[in-house]
Amino acid sequence: MHLHTSCSPVNPDPQSLPAAVEFRDVTVVRGGVHILDGVTATVPRGGCTAIVGPNGAGKSTLLLTLLGELPYSGRIHLDVAEGRPRVGYVPQRLEFDRGLPMTVEEFMSMGSQRIPLWFGCRKKSRDRAQQLLASVRADGLAQRQLGALSGGEVQRVLLALALQQGPELLILDEPAAGVDFQGELLFCELLEGLRRNRGFTQLMVSHDLSTVTHHASHVICLNRCVAAEGSPQDVLTPQNLAAVFGVHMGLVDRSSMPDQAASCSATCCDHDQDH
Amino acid sequence: MTLIATLSEFIGWLLPFECMQDRFMQQAMLGLVLLAPMAAAMGVQVVNFRMAFFADAISHSAFAGVAIGLLFSLDPQWTMPLFAILVGLAIMAAQRRSALSSDTIIGVSFSAVMAFGIAVVSRDSGMRRQIDQFVFGDILTIDDTGLLCLIALFAALLAFQAFSYNRLLYVGLNPVLAKAHCVHVAVYQYLYVGLLSLVVIFAVWIVGVLLVTALLVVPAAAARCMARTAGGMFWWAIIVSVSSAIIGLLISAQPWADTATGATVILVAFGWFTVSAAVSAVRA
Numbered sequence: 001m002h003l004h005t006s007c008s009p010v011n012p013d014p015q016s017l018p019a020a021v022e023f024r025d026v027t028v029v030r031g032g033v034h035i036l037d038g039v040t041a042t043v044p045r046g047g048c049t050a051i052v053g054p055n056g057a058g059k060s061t062l063l064l065t066l067l068g069e070l071p072y073s074g075r076i077h078l079d080v081a082e083g084r085p086r087v088g089y090v091p092q093r094l095e096f097d098r099g100l101p102m103t104v105e106e107f108m109s110m111g112s113q114r115i116p117l118w119f120g121c122r123k124k125s126r127d128r129a130q131q132l133l134a135s136v137r138a139d140g141l142a143q144r145q146l147g148a149l150s151g152g153e154v155q156r157v158l159l160a161l162a163l164q165q166g167p168e169l170l171i172l173d174e175p176a177a178g179v180d181f182q183g184e185l186l187f188c189e190l191l192e193g194l195r196r197n198r199g200f201t202q203l204m205v206s207h208d209l210s211t212v213t214h215h216a217s218h219v220i221c222l223n224r225c226v227a228a229e230g231s232p233q234d235v236l237t238p239q240n241l242a243a244v245f246g247v248h249m250g251l252v253d254r255s256s257m258p259d260q261a262a263s264c265s266a267t268c269c270d271h272d273q274d275h
Numbered sequence: 276m277t278l279i280a281t282l283s284e285f286i287g288w289l290l291p292f293e294c295m296q297d298r299f300m301q302q303a304m305l306g307l308v309l310l311a312p313m314a315a316a317m318g319v320q321v322v323n324f325r326m327a328f329f330a331d332a333i334s335h336s337a338f339a340g341v342a343i344g345l346l347f348s349l350d351p352q353w354t355m356p357l358f359a360i361l362v363g364l365a366i367m368a369a370q371r372r373s374a375l376s377s378d379t380i381i382g383v384s385f386s387a388v389m390a391f392g393i394a395v396v397s398r399d400s401g402m403r404r405q406i407d408q409f410v411f412g413d414i415l416t417i418d419d420t421g422l423l424c425l426i427a428l429f430a431a432l433l434a435f436q437a438f439s440y441n442r443l444l445y446v447g448l449n450p451v452l453a454k455a456h457c458v459h460v461a462v463y464q465y466l467y468v469g470l471l472s473l474v475v476i477f478a479v480w481i482v483g484v485l486l487v488t489a490l491l492v493v494p495a496a497a498a499r500c501m502a503r504t505a506g507g508m509f510w511w512a513i514i515v516s517v518s519s520a521i522i523g524l525l526i527s528a529q530p531w532a533d534t535a536t537g538a539t540v541i542l543v544a545f546g547w548f549t550v551s552a553a554v555s556a557v558r559a
Contacts, residue, residue: 030374031374064451067451067454067455068454069451069454084457087455087456088455088456089451089452089455089456091449091451091452094448094449094452095449096448096449097323097325097447097448099499100323100447100448100499100505101499101502101503101504101505101507101508102444102504102505103503103504103505106444106504106505106506107448109441110441110442110444110445110448110505111441111442111445111453111456111458113441114438114441116436116437116438116440116441116506116509117440117441117444117504117505117506117509118440118506118509118510119506120504120506145503158452161452161456162456164456165456165457171455
């Protein structure tokens, strides 16, 4: 089950360590409808786990359940070093009020600075914000208005905010939504680098199978219950995809997966093979 | 009540106008300059949380608070704030749990408390004055006890705002994100609503139920247009509200104006808003 994609996961053998997150028979019922039905899955430590599935499969619900936002039956176990789990969360699209006057620097300080922002950002917060923004390649944004940022810039600032938690587990809901292709590629590469440096476990929801094949080390295929789970090349088979998505996706071409590496028909493959 | 007397005299000295030499005017000014910045500071979050309708519902519960006082022969000065806090917390709890949209929940609570108040008060024909006071407010009726309560609330609110301003911005932007990042969202929300209820009740007393929302929202709205930063928004809201309070009270006391104080204050604040909206338009 070892994986050697072009973007190799931090942890070469996720099986040997206890899982970062374990879902055991998680069921969520809202208004009499089973949104999740007996979901049992694991998120291996250190790697990048992707949750894929069609619209309405309960992907975002599973994340919200993990974040404690929704009542559920079953068990979710977060294996953390000590105390409260340190979680970073990057929501799908920050639904915020763009009319709010707030600089990116203030956005980065609102969760960490105790002195009210009436007196501005303290030097310590400013330096920290600067450092985090640089790590997500958003150096120039500190003084910008939050409401004036583009979709891709908001994503990176949100990622910086999540990293401020020093997360053991980074949860991303559709990180590629609302970002153009170049932006998405940059964002995924950025995450790869950060994961390597900081060693967090990454759990993301994605509907973009090309992103998943390139960046995930573990895939949970969800359609109210877990349809398949494992490495991308084991899970993203035409049969599984047809069963889950209802149509033949034709996106993942297994015959073009040299050295067991997952590959796809999207143009980003060319980019990856350049490395 | 030497504290109130000293403060009143200080205000008389600070604003050496003829109309400001009466004790009741000095007390009215003291009440207004205590209430206005509190309403403005809480108003910043009312706007961020989109809670204008929420504040409206709490203000209307004041009437039911008076009714409860009548029913159980308790002093409405105490039943009003207590009932308002109860209503505020109940609406917040329902919002956090129910699948109904928050404006529906508020709409239901709003009409229930209002109907209860009218039903009880309508049995008593001698209640006309209470209704007038509820609708239009009367700053000149504020007494020493009321002012001391306002000072205490001011201190509590200042402490709360200083401690929570940054985190309330977080919660206002996105509560799920804030909670995931270890902000105690529920604690901040309930504390905020409890304090907001008290501020709203004082505002009903002073400017009347019709103008409470204006006192909360107009300075914050003007501040949004003027400020470039979240910290600046706080200061602009305070500047707009306090200056409106002082100018409004002074104008309303002039013989040529002789207008209701609350309404005059709001009109001055609206003037500020017009200017700030123009400034914002020019900037863009």
